[in-house]
Amino acid sequence: MEMIPQEIIRQKRDGERLSPEAVSDFIAGLTAGTVTEGQAAAFAMAVWFTGMAADETVALTRAMRDSGTVLDWSALDRPVADKHSTGGVGDNVSLMLAPIAAACGLAVPMISGRGLGHTGGTLDKLESIAGYTIAPSPDLFRRTVADVGCAIVGQTADLAPADRRLYAIRDVTATVDSVPLITASILSKKLAAGLQSLVLDVKVGNGAFMTDLAEARTLARSLVEVATDAGLPTTALVSDMNHPLADAAGNALEVKNCVAFLKGDKRGSRLETLVLELAAEMLVGAGMAADLDNARMQAADAVSSGHAAETFARMIAALGGPADLLDRPETRLRAAPVVLPVQAARDGFLGACATRDLGMAVIELGGGRLRPDQAIDHRVGFDRLRPPGSRIERGDEIGRVHAASREAAEHAAARLRKIFAIVEDPPPEGPLVVERITAGRGVPAAQGLQ
Structure with a gap:
């Protein structure tokens, strides 16, 4: 009954x-x-x-998966894989990772979401691209994945519809950071997407939902174990989110950052390290590379050869966006009317960052939501953010504010000065990838991976 x-x-x-x-x-x-x-x-x-106990979480995941259609990619001649991040600030990894993986031979039907709490959402970033269709017809979605190799879209009306409704409610009821709810939300979409393998990026730090390493491990293990029990081979990386990942935070600004990355302008950055590491996990998990070292080389070659950039451009055009986004991002992405440089008040080194506060500052500028039905301003945010440990002299630019008004820009600039600490000595540099977790165990990240 x-x-x-x-x-x-x-x-x-x-x-x-x-x-x-x-x-x-x-x-x-x-x-x-x-x-x-x-x-x-x-x-x-x-x-x-x-x-929730493990069996409850599995039941919740399966129920949400089965609330709609489960996709079938058996007709494709390439492995079907995907990645998911638990959410961070300046985390635009998906925008580069999907075309990199596709350029290396994977099929990536990436079902993404909107921003949750202080974190940015991949769909919100893509909606800053005029004409891009985040909700294509099933035929267009399948055709894009088959022809291009990847498509980043939102949940269709018939794909895990229960999760879509609960996702929006969690965002505004302070229930985002629940391990069972996060697990079921992420995996119900991934299982409904018909994947053959999955890689997870579980964030930890002051800009993540999981601020404690033990909590992040708990979430990563929950995700890996539940996915594995459901028949989806999965690995997880626990990665640092004590600083924004990209040097931009805000929707259109992160798309511009993606374009620069795919053109080779972000080499040597923390962002490049994590993108290539996740790409390597995807390739190994899908059986496209013998080991992680070989897989990293494949991914790096996809970027340096321009193949990944070409794949990204084809995906954007196939889903309704401008064909020349890579060549003309400054004209294809709307710019905020006010751009305000923010200078350092003293000499020193860029130390700790209140990363969650940075995400909230983007929301205050209008770049995020306080209610599920709220419209956002895709133009606003921050860019040219200096990486942690940078040597700073008084008057140096530590970032720029992009705002809808001068008043909003000045308020955000004052906040940015407080978000970044400037310290006398170079801060210690911790690992970017903290741990690798597979079914049944966690593996510390290799030394030197920053």
């Missing part, structure tokens, strides 16, 4: 273990609309406070 939603909420509120049938009933109601937004919010909060 079908359980009523409030009884399921009560059970989870009281710390009881939900049966697979109860989870399935609740998700079915969420999909059908018989579970209200208030009930979904109460359920999410109950899970946040009391957690």
